[in-house]
Amino acid sequence: xxxxxxxxxxxxxxxxxxxxxxxxxxxxxxxxxxxxxxxxxxxxxxxxxxxxxxxxxxxxxxxxxxxxxxxxxxxxxxxxxxxxxxxxxxxxxxxxxxxxxxxxxxxxxxxxxxxxxxxxxxxxxxxxxxxxxxxxxxxxxxxxxxxxxxxxxxxxxxxxxxxxxxxxxxxxxxxxxxxxxxxxxxxxxxxxxxxxxxxxxxxxxxxxxxxxxxxxxxxxxxxxxxxxxxxxxxxxxxxxxxxxxxxxxxxxxxxxxxxxxxxxxxxxxxxxxxxxxxxxxxxxxxxxxxxxxxxxxxxxxxxxxxxxxxxxxxxxxxxxxxxxxxxxxxxxxxxxxxxxxxxxxxxxxxxxxxxxxxxxxxxxxxxxxxxxxxxxxxxxxxxxxxxxxxxxxxxxxxxxxxxxxxxxxxxxx
Numbered sequence: 001x002x003x004x005x006x007x008x009x010x011x012x013x014x015x016x017x018x019x020x021x022x023x024x025x026x027x028x029x030x031x032x033x034x035x036x037x038x039x040x041x042x043x044x045x046x047x048x049x050x051x052x053x054x055x056x057x058x059x060x061x062x063x064x065x066x067x068x069x070x071x072x073x074x075x076x077x078x079x080x081x082x083x084x085x086x087x088x089x090x091x092x093x094x095x096x097x098x099x100x101x102x103x104x105x106x107x108x109x110x111x112x113x114x115x116x117x118x119x120x121x122x123x124x125x126x127x128x129x130x131x132x133x134x135x136x137x138x139x140x141x142x143x144x145x146x147x148x149x150x151x152x153x154x155x156x157x158x159x160x161x162x163x164x165x166x167x168x169x170x171x172x173x174x175x176x177x178x179x180x181x182x183x184x185x186x187x188x189x190x191x192x193x194x195x196x197x198x199x200x201x202x203x204x205x206x207x208x209x210x211x212x213x214x215x216x217x218x219x220x221x222x223x224x225x226x227x228x229x230x231x232x233x234x235x236x237x238x239x240x241x242x243x244x245x246x247x248x249x250x251x252x253x254x255x256x257x258x259x260x261x262x263x264x265x266x267x268x269x270x271x272x273x274x275x276x277x278x279x280x281x282x283x284x285x286x287x288x289x290x291x292x293x294x295x296x297x298x299x300x301x302x303x304x305x306x307x308x309x310x311x312x313x314x315x316x317x318x319x320x321x322x323x324x325x326x327x328x329x330x331x332x333x334x335x336x337x338x339x340x341x342x343x344x345x346x347x348x349x350x351x352x353x354x355x356x357x358x359x360x361x362x363x364x365x366x367x368x369x370x371x372x373x374x375x376x377x378x379x380x381x382x383x384x385x386x387x388x389x390x391x392x393x394x395x396x397x398x399x400x401x402x403x404x405x406x407x408x409x410x411x412x413x
Contacts, residue, residue: 073241
């Protein structure tokens, strides 16, 4: 049985980041990956996807974007190449095409059974990330079999869909981008709008994420919020990364001809009941956006930083005026439903008492109740940007530091 001090599960941004942090400390470890480096980016991205964060935010421990377009938005193939270069810069072995089948406690730490043999390790880092499994509501099983349905992770391009109407469910970054792309292909698109965080791409002369970075909003720690569980459930950003740095929100989609409706309440074959919540959902997003922009304005005034003039704010909630109460998919000519409804985590191979009632790993800053077991890449793990490429590095260093401390204590004992 091969043995290593630390076994890292996952070779995405989280696993590679903590590997680099351990390498910098000279600590022995191995990275296991079910596919190739950055496998989830390879297998769960649509063809035209670009990062929502500017290239200058593509930063990991001891490594960052070094191209000539810092304000651009990286394509997925370019991002995979970035991760491959990052992996090659580390001294740790990455064992690819190796699926983890079980993690159990043993006398010497942990026994990790994989599809290619069994490992022994003193510590384990679960770095499978926040976007582990696409979440599809159970009501999807009540759709008529004639309706093609898929999670957003299975979508690649409009041509794979029937030449008919499409219902996209979910209005965060993924949902609005798919709705826009599919509508541009000539298909009529209906967007069922759920909770989202509306933001402009550009504000007062800078990218919105530049402002959030400057104000410290992205690095806000878990200890600084009143209710961390509430903060972790906040909807994701409604942003898009495009060469023209344009914004994409519900107003833009509405102007282009995408129909906006409320959230899905129930499904019966080809009949979909909709909730009367579109006005409330869009008003909440408007209020949140206004609050964020006001904080940026206050920051500009306080610091005296150079910025463009204040920009007018246009609410989206009036778009809810004619939202229907139900959809008949047959009458509407809708033959496809795409679920852009977020992600869940699943750990059927983790045979340790660290999961809560929802199946999530219990932790404080990535340190679980099981000594020697750590987690990395979760939403708001240590800071608000923990699940970002730009934020996971901080948390990786926290976990690596704790592993080093644990090893030091074990040597003294």
